[in-house]
């Protein structure tokens with residue numbers, strides 16, 4: 001028996017921005033009673049901390065120091081997860097577009113990824129974990145029994161983000177969002193360390209034309225098939 005085979009199972013959900021990872025990860029975790037790791041939030045928190053401290057986003061050593069020293073926790077109340085940094089709820093702040101852009105830059109720094117690696121693995125606990133991000137199946141939990149790579153066309157992902165932001169009363173242009181999504185895709189897919197890519201043993205699911213319930217059902221079917 002390997003060391004990993006006695007650990008709690010992990011379901012990894014990787015994919016580009018707006019493909020539905022966060023939504024599906026939360027639903028699967030609720031359904032199975034598993035813990036949830038939103039790994040993107042860690043990169044967003046690092047970005048926010050760096051912006052707040054006026055750290056130059058090109059200073060890799062400083063960024064790694066910021067990542068290693070984050071004082072953060074995730075609180076759960078009424079089924080909603082909030083991100084708390086230095087004792088303050090920053091859940092809304094980390095979703096701002098300028099933080100999203102900074103997060104994608106910060107996430108390209110190898111020393112930042114290294115600094116956050118163990119923090120992510122520490123989320124693994126019984127009865128299991130659902131982890132969403134870009135490299136959950138490739139780098140952070142390579143031994144996960146269930147790996148999903150969720151995609152959708154850039155246009156559909158921009159449309160979803162547009163609706164999501166409008167629903168929150170944020171006014172944005174669909175064209176700007178599509179440009180942002182393409183810029184982030186490019187950076188996430190072409191960086192040297194842990195680029196966005198499906199693991200060899202991942203199942204690729206394209207959600208462009210299927211709704212959330214249908215995606216959830218496909219993922220749950222796969223979980224049952226792989227963990228029986």
Ligand SMILES: Nc1ncnc2c1ncn2[C@@H]1O[C@H](COP(=O)(O)OP(=O)(O)O)[C@@H](O)[C@H]1O
Pocket residue numbers: 015016017018019020021022023024160161163164207210211212215
């Ligand atoms: N299959 C789907 N069809 C339509 N809308 C979806 C689908 N999956 C997710 N969404 C919506 O798209 C938006 C972005 O989803 P989210 O889970 O935040 O994506 P990600 O975590 O991959 O960035 C949310 O408003 C969500 O409700």
Ligand SMILES: Nc1ccn([C@H]2C[C@H](O)[C@@H](COP(=O)(O)OP(=O)(O)O)O2)c(=O)n1
Pocket residue numbers: 016017018022039040041043044100103104105107108132133134135136184188
């Ligand atoms: N495991 C991860 C998770 C996120 N990232 C990067 C990629 C993104 O640009 C930022 C923010 O990720 P997040 O998943 O919150 O972003 P989206 O909700 O998909 O727009 O962090 C990463 O490099 N590796």
